[in-house]
Amino acid sequence: MSALRGLALLLLLQAAGEALVQLAGLSLPGPVLGLLLLLLALRIEALRAPVAAIAQLLLGHLSLLFVPVGVGVITHLELLDRHGLKLLAVILVSTLLGLAATAALLRALLPAGERDAEEAAPAGPGAG
Numbered sequence: 642m643s644a645l646r647g648l649a650l651l652l653l654l655q656a657a658g659e660a661l662v663q664l665a666g667l668s669l670p671g672p673v674l675g676l677l678l679l680l681l682a683l684r685i686e687a688l689r690a691p692v693a694a695i696a697q698l699l700l701g702h703l704s705l706l707f708v709p710v711g712v713g714v715i716t717h718l719e720l721l722d723r724h725g726l727k728l729l730a731v732i733l734v735s736t737l738l739g740l741a742a743t744a745a746l747l748r749a750l751l752p753a754g755e756r757d758a759e760e761a762a763p764a765g766p767g768a769g
Contacts, residue, residue: 647695650688654678 658675661667667674682688714721721728748756 643691644694644698647691647693650682650691651679651695654682 655672655675657678658673659671661674662669662671679692683692751759
């Protein structure tokens with residue numbers, strides 16, 4: 642029951658984001674604004690448990706969300722045949738850039754004390 646409340650909350654916030662974008666004429670995807678609303682809503686303690694319940698459920702079945710994408714790729718095999726190497730290069734480069742940007746952002750957002758502790762910590766279980 643808690644997961645259903647969480648799902649309802651997620652859908653409600655997404656709809657609110659879509660409505661705000663349409664009403665304000667913003668050039669921002671509605672789900673992104675809904676995600677920002679969710680971030681604000683998670684400050685309310687009573688809303689955290691339902692959202693956590695639906696998040697666990699969705700993450701447990703995350704692989705099912707890739708089925709439509711896989712079917713879409715199969716229906717466009719001729720595009721993969723023509724541009725496969727270029728697509729692979731773009732995916733690899735963008736993945737590496739995404740990882741580097743995430744690491745730089747995390748490093749910038751970590752408080753200085755935690756950052757120093759991370760750098761001083763041993764590298765692995767056998768190190769030290």
